[in-house]
Every structure is written in structure tokens, then in C-alpha cells.
Amino acid sequence: MRPQQRQSVRSLPLFHRVSEAHFAELMDTALLQRFPEGVTIIQEGDLPDFLHIVVGGMVELFARHDGHETTLDIIEPGSTFILAAVVRDETYLKSARTLTSTQLLMIPAGVVRSIFGKDAAFARAIVEELAERYRCVVRALKNEKLRTSAQRLANWVLQEGARQGNRHEVTLKIDKRTLASRLGMTPENLSRNLGLLARHGLSIQGPRFIIDDAAALRIYARPNALIDDIAEPERIMARSA
Amino acid sequence: MRPQQRQSVRSLPLFHRVSEAHFAELMDTALLQRFPEGVTIIQEGDLPDFLHIVVGGMVELFARHDGHETTLDIIEPGSTFILAAVVRDETYLKSARTLTSTQLLMIPAGVVRSIFGKDAAFARAIVEELAERYRCVVRALKNEKLRTSAQRLANWVLQEGARQGNRHEVTLKIDKRTLASRLGMTPENLSRNLGLLARHGLSIQGPRFIIDDAAALRIYARPNALIDDIAEPERIMARSA
DNA sequence: GTCTTCGCTTGATGCATGTCAATCGCTCTT
DNA sequence: AAGAGCGATTGACATGCATCAAGCGAAGAC
Numbered sequence: 439m440r441p442q443q444r445q446s447v448r449s450l451p452l453f454h455r456v457s458e459a460h461f462a463e464l465m466d467t468a469l470l471q472r473f474p475e476g477v478t479i480i481q482e483g484d485l486p487d488f489l490h491i492v493v494g495g496m497v498e499l500f501a502r503h504d505g506h507e508t509t510l511d512i513i514e515p516g517s518t519f520i521l522a523a524v525v526r527d528e529t530y531l532k533s534a535r536t537l538t539s540t541q542l543l544m545i546p547a548g549v550v551r552s553i554f555g556k557d558a559a560f561a562r563a564i565v566e567e568l569a570e571r572y573r574c575v576v577r578a579l580k581n582e583k584l585r586t587s588a589q590r591l592a593n594w595v596l597q598e599g600a601r602q603g604n605r606h607e608v609t610l611k612i613d614k615r616t617l618a619s620r621l622g623m624t625p626e627n628l629s630r631n632l633g634l635l636a637r638h639g640l641s642i643q644g645p646r647f648i649i650d651d652a653a654a655l656r657i658y659a660r661p662n663a664l665i666d667d668i669a670e671p672e673r674i675m676a677r678s679a
Numbered sequence: 680m681r682p683q684q685r686q687s688v689r690s691l692p693l694f695h696r697v698s699e700a701h702f703a704e705l706m707d708t709a710l711l712q713r714f715p716e717g718v719t720i721i722q723e724g725d726l727p728d729f730l731h732i733v734v735g736g737m738v739e740l741f742a743r744h745d746g747h748e749t750t751l752d753i754i755e756p757g758s759t760f761i762l763a764a765v766v767r768d769e770t771y772l773k774s775a776r777t778l779t780s781t782q783l784l785m786i787p788a789g790v791v792r793s794i795f796g797k798d799a800a801f802a803r804a805i806v807e808e809l810a811e812r813y814r815c816v817v818r819a820l821k822n823e824k825l826r827t828s829a830q831r832l833a834n835w836v837l838q839e840g841a842r843q844g845n846r847h848e849v850t851l852k853i854d855k856r857t858l859a860s861r862l863g864m865t866p867e868n869l870s871r872n873l874g875l876l877a878r879h880g881l882s883i884q885g886p887r888f889i890i891d892d893a894a895a896l897r898i899y900a901r902p903n904a905l906i907d908d909i910a911e912p913e914r915i916m917a918r919s920a
Numbered sequence: 921g922t923c924t925t926c927g928c929t930t931g932a933t934g935c936a937t938g939t940c941a942a943t944c945g946c947t948c949t950t
Numbered sequence: 951a952a953g954a955g956c957g958a959t960t961g962a963c964a965t966g967c968a969t970c971a972a973g974c975g976a977a978g979a980c
Contacts, residue, residue: 568813576763580751580772624968630967664744856957869958
């Protein structure tokens with residue numbers, strides 16, 4: 439691994455406070471690997487070999503059952519996946535495949551468990567990451583059970599607008615069919631729902647969604663801090679102080 | 680707290696390997712409290728004061744949004760709730776209320792975080808519990824996205840049959856309306872689905888479900904080890920060896 | 921330039937599920 | 951014993967969403 443990459447991994451929340459010796463131990467056994475688009479990285483039902491950390495690119499987590507498939511999450515740089523399976527040494531509940539060319543850092547599961555026992559800062563970071571992932575799934579479950587597919591879409595647009603910085607335009611970085619699966623609907627219904635949102639302040643230009651009337655869209659979407667992952671500026675500032 | 684209760688708490692996986700001094704520290708600040716049926720223990724949106732451990736009874740975790748309410752989980756003795764919120768010191772995503780008279784052990788959130796940093800065995804137990812809870816939510820999300828409500832019911836009956844020991848009869852310990860909410864359907868649809876399952880090997884006698892033809896029910900339910908929480912006898916034996 | 925491909929869209933239809941309303945049957949009162 | 955209350959059931963209906971099938975349009979092949 440090149441020094442610069444090592445440094446950028448070091449700055450991730452998961453490793454930031456780990457002792458230099460333990461970090462070196464983790465990195466010595468870790469593999470940094472690049473995968474092309476559309477490759478299946480792990481298969482549900484298998485046992486975990488490595489903890490995976492996304493360094494660059496995008497990974498889709500999905501599951502199949504009885505001829506159907508659904509997207510459970512899309513992982514972006516800085517985040518881990520299958521941490522829970524590694525911690526418990528139990529089978530994966532999800533499969534993972536790359537949505538783009540992707541760079542992954544892979545740390546052997548046994549090494550993760552070993553350093554967890556030796557380094558309190560690492561243990562703390564692991565449990566914080568796991569708790570964060572837990573909260574994401576709970577939000578997803580509430581989103582699924584308490585909203586219609588059109589409302590999920592409307593909230594996704596608002597959230598993505600905030601995340602991309604420019605709050606009035608959202609550019610789609612993934613396939614519409616992947617977005618549909620992520621939002622728990624068919625591609626056909628995504629199309630129809632986009633048409634529906636035209637009456638609530640959104641206009642569509644191919645892969646670009648323009649928020650003409652944020653207030654109207656928000657009225658339709660009914661965003662909720664306990665479902666949508668909205669940054670809470672006050673609390674973030676309080677924490678870093 | 681009486682010595683006998685203390686001993687039964689000590690034997691929970693969460694505390695089993697914690698040092699005696701740290702366990703004493705946890706118990707000195709903990710409250711053991713009894714709540715009657717139907718009491719709201721925590722409210723979504725609040726900040727965590729205590730980690731809650733169910734010692735006796737049943738607790739329902741639920742969430743509300745836009746005039747609707749859904750059950751997210753039902754917690755039984757030995758398990759914790761709102762662990763993720765305590766770990767991250769962030770607002771609850773779920774509310775909790777008692778379904779029966781319930782005894783709860785409540786440990787101040789700050790004490791949990793403090794012992795987590797000092798006791799590696801406790802840290803390990805916390806992360807295992809959190810990972811287990813994580814996996815439960817992932818299963819719930821898959822259950823919700825990949826199955827019809829009737830299939831969810833059929834699998835619940837099979838699972839509950841196995842859990843209750845007698846695999847051919849299941850006795851309902853909660854309201855049918857609570858079961859309906861837990862399985863993500865209305866009480867009306869639970870009724871109809873129970874009627875439907877009569878054609879697939881199940882007969883209903885009030886709060887007692889009798890599995891006449893387990894094979895037929897299993898064909899309809901299509902159980903899946905990666906959705907349903909099925910014990911895996913081989914692996915459990917391998918682990919304890 | 922034309923053809924093919926593939927993702928997206930649009931329309932028609934059916935199943936899954938929620939909603940509203942009426943009724944049943946049990947338990948608890950009084 | 952009659953009535954109130956409440957959970958469970960049943961029926962009628964509306965809506966959400968998936969499915970199937972056809973059409974559209976832009977990017978790439980030749």
C-alpha cells in the first residue's frame with residue numbers, strides 16, 4: 439500500500455484513534471484490491487473471511503429470495519460492510535456487488551477480532567460504526583413500513599439534494615433501475631412516481647432532477663428526522679467541541 | 680437488588696465474563712424496576728439516559744409517522760433495547776412500551792460507556808449483542824421486502840412452533856392485533872391470512888394454531904435460513920466445542 | 921446513415937393490502 | 951339475565967404496487 443493511501447485509511451473514523459502498532463498490524467495483513475464494475479464480492483450464506491472497507495467507488499448490498507431480489511443498501515467510501523457477520527463469525531445475510539469500479543480494503547476477520555480485544559480505541563470505533571449501521575437499517579425498515587413508494591422517492595430526492603450540496607438539483611449517479619430497487623419499487627413505478635412528483639415541485643430532465651418548489655416537495659414528502667438521515671448541525675458541533 | 684436476581688443478571692451473556700469489580704460498578708448504579716402492562720418506557724426522539732435490559736415480561740418497540748404506527752420488534756427476557764442509541768448518544772429511533780407487566784434493569788448510559796472502555800470482556804459482549812440486534816433488523820427488512828404478508832405469517836408460525844418446543848401447536852402469547860402489527864399487516868388481514876393458511880396445513884382455534892400438515896405449511900412458507908432466525912445446530916455445537 | 925441494443929417510459933391489467941363498516945361472540949358489569 | 955364494551959371476523963371497496971406487453975429514444979455497431 440502506498441504511504442498516501444495508508445494515510446487516508448488512517449484518517450477514517452474506524453482507525454483514527456488506534457495505536458500506531460495496532461494500526462500497522464491491521465495494515466500488514468490487509469489487502470487493498472480493485473474490482474471492476476458489476477462484480478459480486480460476497481455471497482449471502484457464506485462465512486466471513488474479511489472485513490471490507492470501501493476506499494473508492496460504490497458497493498450495492500442486496501438479497502435474493504424465491505426469485506426476487508432487493509437492494510438493502512448502497513455503500514460509499516469510508517464505510518464498512520458485513521461488520522456484524524465478522525463480529526459474530528456467522529454467515530452473511532446479504533450479498534455485495536460493485537456498482538462502479540471499486541477499491542476495497544480487506545482485513546482478515548480474525549485480525550479484526552484480535553485487535554478489537556487489544557485496542558480499546560479500535561473497540562470503541564467498531565462499536566460506533568456498528569451502532570451507526572444498525573440505526574441505518576432501522577431507518578430503512580421504518581421508511582419501508584410507514585411510507586408509500588412515492589414518498590420514499592420524494593424524501594430521497596430531498597436528502598440527496600442536501601447531501602450533494604446544491605439543494606435545488608440532484609444528479610443521479612446510479613442506474614434508475616438500481617435506484618428503484620434501493621427505494622423498494624420496480625423501475626416502472628419509479629418512472630410513474632417521478633411523473634407524479636412533477637405535480638409536487640420536481641421536474642425531471644433525464645438523470646437530473648430539479649427541485650423547482652422545495653416547499654411543495656417537502657409537504658408531499660413529510661420528512662422525518664427519525665426516518666431520514668438528516669445531519670443535526672447543533673449536535674455535531676457540540677460533539678467536536 | 681436481591682442476591683438471586685443479581686446472580687441471574689450475572690449469567691446473561693452481556694455480563695457473564697465481565698470482571699467482578701466492573702460488574703459491581705454496573706450494578707451499584709443500576710435500577711431494577713417493575714412496570715405494569717401498557718406503559719410507555721421510552722419515546723422516539725428523546726436522548727438515552729439508561730441502557731434497558733429486559734429481566735422479565737415483554738416489551739414492544741414501535742414507531743409512529745404521519746398518523747400510522749408500526750411494531751418493529753418484541754423484546755423478551757435477556758435481551759437489551761436501545762443499545763445503539765446509548766452507544767452513540769443519539770436520539771431514540773423507536774418508542775418502547777410494555778406488553779405485559781415487565782421487570783427492567785436500567786443502567787445509566789454514561790456508566791455503560793465508561794465500563795465499555797475499561798473492560799474488554801464487556802466491550803466484546805456489547806459488540807456481540809449489537810451485532811446480533813443488527814442481524815435481526817436486517818432479517819426483518821428482508822422479510823418485509825421479499826415476502827407477502829401471508830408468507831410472513833406462515834413463517835412466523837413455523838418459527839414460533841420450533842421456539843415453543845412443541846412443533847405442532849402454537850399458543851399465542853400476545854394480542855392478535857399486536858401480532859398483526861409485528862408482522863406488518865392490519866388485524867383484518869391477519870384474520871384473512873389465517874383463513875388462507877387453513878388451506879395449507881394450519882387450523883385455528885382461537886389463540887391456538889395447530890399445525891396439521893407441517894410439510895404443506897413449509898411449502899407455502901418457503902422458510903429461508905437467511906431471513907428466519909433458525910437455530911443452526913451444527914454450528915452451535917462447533918462453537919461450544 | 922441505418923440498425924440494433926438497452927434503458928426507460930407508458931398503458932392495461934391483476935393481485936396484495938389497507939380502509940371503512942357491519943356483525944359476531946366473548947367477558948365483564950350491574 | 952340484559953346490556954355495554956371490546957377484540958376478532960367478514961364483506962365491500964379503494965388504492966398501492968407488480969406484472970406483462972408494447973413503444974420510445976439515445977448510444978453504439980457496422
